[in-house]
Amino acid sequence: MAKVHVTTTINGEPTEFLCEPQQSLLDALRNNLGLTGTKEGCGTGDCGACSITLDGRLTCSCLVLAVEADGHSIGTIEGMAQGDKLHPLQRKFLEMAALQCGICTPGVLIAARALLEKNPNPTETEVRFGLAGNLCRCTGYDKIVRAVMDTAAEMRETAS
Structure with missing residues (x-):
């Protein structure tokens, strides 16, 4: 072929x-x-x-x-990263230990970025819905959701 x-x-x-x-x-x-x-x-x-x-x-x-x-x-x-500078989501995931084995992490980060680009002020329910297509067997989802919520708040503060 x-x-x-x-x-x-x-x-x-x-x-x-x-x-x-x-x-x-x-x-x-x-x-x-x-x-x-x-x-x-x-x-x-x-x-x-x-x-x-x-x-x-x-x-x-x-x-x-x-x-x-x-x-x-x-x-x-x-x-996602710009040169040596991590994207705020990547940094927050590291700070908050929102990752473990790393298999799901790239997909979760891409989904979280897509969510925040559409909705920079999501509720917890909206974050959970936005990440629903990403399965993680290691972390549970609480740390992931908290990292996305904290990143959203930080990005809004920076934009102000």
């Missing part, structure tokens, strides 16, 4: 790659492009470990064909 040429933007950088027509975007990110921060958990879109943004919309990369990314913009966990 002939490989397909894909032109996209990943974390703000123009990117081109070749992929198999049936290859998932998750597989292309990890194996073709070396962006291994996006994790595979279930392969069926149920766990959220592979969460990315596609044109700003939270998406399970295991459910998207790599060829479908052609002409679109992708955001991955590798693009």
